[in-house]
Amino acid sequence: xxxxxxxxxxxxxxxxxxxxxTLLDVAKQAGVSRTxxxxxxxxxTEQMRISEETAARVRAVMDELEYRPNRNAQNLRRAQTxxxxxxxxxxxxxxxxxQLLRGANTAARRHDHLLMIGETLGDPALETLLVEELxxxxxxxxxxxxxxxxxxxxxxxxxxxxxxLLNCVDxxxxxxxxxPDDEAxxxxxxxxxxxxxxxxxxxVVGDAGDDSAPAGQNRIRGIRQAFRDADADLAGIIxxxxxxxxxxxxxxxxxxxxxxxxxxxxxxxxxxxxVYQALAARGLAxxxxxxxxxxxxxxxxxxLDPQVSSLALPLTAMGDMAVEVLLNADHHxxxxxxxxxxxxxxxxxxxxxx
Amino acid sequence: xxxxxxxxxxxxxxxxxxxxxTLLDVAKQAGVSRTxxxxxxxxxTEQMRISEETAARVRAVMDELEYRPNRNAQNLRRAQTxxxxxxxxxxxxxxxxxQLLRGANTAARRHDHLLMIGETLGDPALETLLVEELxxxxxxxxxxxxxxxxxxxxxxxxxxxxxxLLNCVDxxxxxxxxxPDDEAxxxxxxxxxxxxxxxxxxxVVGDAGDDSAPAGQNRIRGIRQAFRDADADLAGIIxxxxxxxxxxxxxxxxxxxxxxxxxxxxxxxxxxxxVYQALAARGLAxxxxxxxxxxxxxxxxxxLDPQVSSLALPLTAMGDMAVEVLLNADHHxxxxxxxxxxxxxxxxxxxxxx
DNA sequence: CTGTTAGCGCCTTCAG
DNA sequence: CTGAAGGCGCTAACAG
Numbered sequence: 001x002x003x004x005x006x007x008x009x010x011x012x013x014x015x016x017x018x019x020x021x022t023l024l025d026v027a028k029q030a031g032v033s034r035t036x037x038x039x040x041x042x043x044x045t046e047q048m049r050i051s052e053e054t055a056a057r058v059r060a061v062m063d064e065l066e067y068r069p070n071r072n073a074q075n076l077r078r079a080q081t082x083x084x085x086x087x088x089x090x091x092x093x094x095x096x097x098x099q100l101l102r103g104a105n106t107a108a109r110r111h112d113h114l115l116m117i118g119e120t121l122g123d124p125a126l127e128t129l130l131v132e133e134l135x136x137x138x139x140x141x142x143x144x145x146x147x148x149x150x151x152x153x154x155x156x157x158x159x160x161x162x163x164x165l166l167n168c169v170d171x172x173x174x175x176x177x178x179x180p181d182d183e184a185x186x187x188x189x190x191x192x193x194x195x196x197x198x199x200x201x202x203x204v205v206g207d208a209g210d211d212s213a214p215a216g217q218n219r220i221r222g223i224r225q226a227f228r229d230a231d232a233d234l235a236g237i238i239x240x241x242x243x244x245x246x247x248x249x250x251x252x253x254x255x256x257x258x259x260x261x262x263x264x265x266x267x268x269x270x271x272x273x274x275v276y277q278a279l280a281a282r283g284l285a286x287x288x289x290x291x292x293x294x295x296x297x298x299x300x301x302x303x304l305d306p307q308v309s310s311l312a313l314p315l316t317a318m319g320d321m322a323v324e325v326l327l328n329a330d331h332h333x334x335x336x337x338x339x340x341x342x343x344x345x346x347x348x349x350x351x352x353x354x
Numbered sequence: 355x356x357x358x359x360x361x362x363x364x365x366x367x368x369x370x371x372x373x374x375x376t377l378l379d380v381a382k383q384a385g386v387s388r389t390x391x392x393x394x395x396x397x398x399t400e401q402m403r404i405s406e407e408t409a410a411r412v413r414a415v416m417d418e419l420e421y422r423p424n425r426n427a428q429n430l431r432r433a434q435t436x437x438x439x440x441x442x443x444x445x446x447x448x449x450x451x452x453q454l455l456r457g458a459n460t461a462a463r464r465h466d467h468l469l470m471i472g473e474t475l476g477d478p479a480l481e482t483l484l485v486e487e488l489x490x491x492x493x494x495x496x497x498x499x500x501x502x503x504x505x506x507x508x509x510x511x512x513x514x515x516x517x518x519l520l521n522c523v524d525x526x527x528x529x530x531x532x533x534p535d536d537e538a539x540x541x542x543x544x545x546x547x548x549x550x551x552x553x554x555x556x557x558v559v560g561d562a563g564d565d566s567a568p569a570g571q572n573r574i575r576g577i578r579q580a581f582r583d584a585d586a587d588l589a590g591i592i593x594x595x596x597x598x599x600x601x602x603x604x605x606x607x608x609x610x611x612x613x614x615x616x617x618x619x620x621x622x623x624x625x626x627x628x629v630y631q632a633l634a635a636r637g638l639a640x641x642x643x644x645x646x647x648x649x650x651x652x653x654x655x656x657x658l659d660p661q662v663s664s665l666a667l668p669l670t671a672m673g674d675m676a677v678e679v680l681l682n683a684d685h686h687x688x689x690x691x692x693x694x695x696x697x698x699x700x701x702x703x704x705x706x707x708x
Numbered sequence: 709c710t711g712t713t714a715g716c717g718c719c720t721t722c723a724g
Numbered sequence: 725c726t727g728a729a730g731g732c733g734c735t736a737a738c739a740g
Contacts (some may be wrong), residue, residue: 024718033726038719050725070489073717075426076732083470083491092456092670095655096549102446105473109480114487116437116470119459134383136425136435196693244657270657279406297396299448300654303598303624305631313390316446376733387710392735404709427733429714710740717732724726 019210021065030061035137075138084108084323085128085134088118088145094299096315097147100166102141103319110320111327112139122148131155140327144168150179151212162329166322169336176325178318182215182295185311185341186222189265189293192228192309192343196351198263198291200234205275206246206267207239216242216267218296223265235261240274241269247274255282263291263349269300272308292348295341307346314339375419384408384415394604398566418473438462438677439479440471440486442499450651451501451647454520458497459674465681467494468612476502476585485509495680498522503532507550507564516683520676521565530679530692532672536569536649539695540576541667543619543647546585546663546697550705551584552617559601560621561593561631570621577619589615589628594628596621599629609636617645617703623654626662646702649695 027037032054039050040058047075061067063117075081091097101115116139118130134142141162147154154170163327165177187268193202209216220237227234240250247266255278266272272294276286284290286306294301297312316340325337345352381391386408393404394412415421429435438457445451455469462469466660470493488496492559500506504534508517508524514540517645547556563570574591581588594604607646618685620626630640638644640660648655651666671693679691699706 022716023719024717034718035720035727036725039725042719054725067488068486068493070430070717072426072433073371073493073732074719076424076430076716076734077718077720079426080730081426091453091459092449094444094452098446098448098452101471105445105471106475114470114472115454116468116493118468119456119460121460130468132422136422138426138469140425248659273657303627305602344611365730376731377735388709388734389736390709393709396735408709427716428735430718431733431735483714533730712738714735714736716735719730719731722728723727723730 009229018068021067023067023069024066026058026061026065027067027288028330029056031055033059033077036055063187067109076315078329079138080140081138082113082136083116083139084137084326085142086115086145087120087130087134087142088117089120089122090147091117091119091145097145099315100145100322100324103165103321104317105319106316107320111323113323113327128155128157133159135161143322143326145322148213150214160325162352164322164326166318173278173335176334178322178325179338180215180313180318181334181338181340182218183222183225184338185295186219186224187226189219189295189311189343190223190226190234190342193263193265193291193293194226194230194232196349198350199230201235201262202227202232202265203235203261203263204265204267205238205240205251205270206242208238208244211304219267238264240271241324243272244270244274244277247271248277251278252281260289266292266294266308269294269296269298269308269310270349272304273300276304276308286348287338287352291350295343300346301346304348306347306348307347308348309352310344311341312344313341360401370563371408374424376424377421380412380415380421381420383419384412384702386412409514426624434494435492436467437470437493438467438680439491439496440469440499440584441484441488441496442471442501443474443476444501445471445473447501452498452501453669454673454676457670457675458520458677459673460670461674461677465677465706467677469679476545484512485511489515497676497680500697501524502567505567517679518676518680520672526690530688532676532679533690533692534569534672535668535692535694536572537576538580538692539649540573541580541696542576542695543573543593543665544577544580544588546703547619547645547647548580548584548586549615549644550703551703553584555589555616556586556591556616557617558583558591558619558621559594560596560625561591561603563596564639592618594625596625598624598628598631601625602631603628605629605632606635614638617647620646620648620662623648623650623652623662626658626664627654630658630662643707644706648702651696651698655698655700657702658702660702662702663700663706664698665695666698667695686692686693 007205023037023143027034039060040055044238045055077351089166105115143164143166146168150168152168165175169177191287208220224234238250238254240246264275266275292308294308294310297310301310361631377387377391379665381388391412437660459469474481498517498521499520500522504522517529519529522678523531562574590606592604594600618629620629642644643681648662651664655662655664
């Protein structure tokens, strides 16, 4: 017995787990043919006119034996894996991508799929590698997700595979893409202020960004539209990058040089935090002295005091839709699909009851 | 020819993608046997005494034909998949789990593995289902990750599979677990204050939590130890749950009833934000009037003004280590493995230069 | 180094 | 409903 081990693991590095029960085992145990068992396993009893009782019997045996089909065998045979690949630049960038993932995950579950993720960390070489890897594994489709830059260049290998862009677009719009409707969001934000009677001396905080990240431009365009439609005037833009410290600093110097505005539209929630800090340092109260409205609808929005009203990105819905589009192969419906931002009310706009 | 289609897609729903090049194609093209090609593919040329030149030739053909091995076939044959399953309760809960995932992901890459993730949303039924699903797919191991409760009951199906617990432990400590060393972190936090001469009137903000989430207890224990060792006294604990509003409210009422403390130890960064808000409302300056130190080292810590000094959880390192332990099958090294928290300096403690 | 043979577990004709 | 047969693409043992 002591000498046995060397012999019985002749199968290279193969794990010696006790052989799993196979479909043949089930068939034998139930006294039917492997063929029949297979049909029952795949719920194709009707086509083959298999009686309900034998089907039931076989299923009982499957339960009893705790039979589980070998996914790898199925995969090999069917050349598909009930798996969706996700290529993402930064999975770890906060709740942002996480929520997209959650949406995708639950939708995938609905269709009996699982997600396989690869994080590229913005490295093109790593991206190529991960795409290959995913394709090798015969994923049924790929979701290309990005958090930072919104305009991307889709890897060639994906051109002829089922692919959906999530939170980004490709210059040649020949692939379905799921995006937030920032322009409509901008309109909604502005209309919310206008509805509260804030028609003048309203400023945007944050810069428009460049073409590769058009969210800012779109939001601002929507804001301008709404003001124009209401015959009101957007006072201007206080330029700063979209983060806490820059916003804090920019608003502080701006307040030194100017006056107290009636309302501020912050291009994201982090900017809002900076704005809150700068206003607090001046002893200005929100919303009594200044109203604030924001974008993103992240946790941070609800942490501010008072909570900032924010147009929430439909992240989970976007992730969800990405999977649906991918699996329903509505590849005819190419081009961007825009989901609306939803106003998440806080108490940062005058007249609001939080 | 017009009648052909009905016949040639007899293979059910099988996708009709032009047949990929197979290992046999490569072998033929290179004028060697399939066997040889296989050995070369798997870098086992030495064992089989295959000449360098034929190996090179075959590899050249592989490149030329853009040959990629069929992972499903390999998987079936080898009964392993170079894939790691991740079971997580809430992937979408902020940067927290995301960073764990990032660490795991890069480590997996190092070993040529990919991650497959299942989010249970805290639902036991869904958890069971996902575990089955992952096991069906023959993942080489599973990382069981949790964000909320730290003490979990590992699904039975995982007992006899390679498994690593990430950020949690199982009551029967028979499975490797990766955890942050909160007690040492607590000591470090306290020592940082003590080193700044803050020896009295130091309060903890946040409650200890229950046994299922021992982070609070551990941090507090560490804090007490350090104070005891320094012959100083921890003044007490201001109880509140670990979130912004509760902390803000608790500290506000506490300040009403008491006095201005010399320093506050916040049990996480969200509590710090609440504390900052309450102090600001009283016109108290940080760190001039009150010093603050915190735990987690999240983005939020760097957003505060001044940045709060925080003991950062080693999240990516934890994710990384989880994969390493899993793949190196150091399953002998069972029981918890604790990684240290690192002080991330802000400017919230008196005498610190931010 | 080659060729053969065998099989991983499953799915799908096709002829009973 | 059955049984036989073929094959997905790759790996491995074995006898040349």
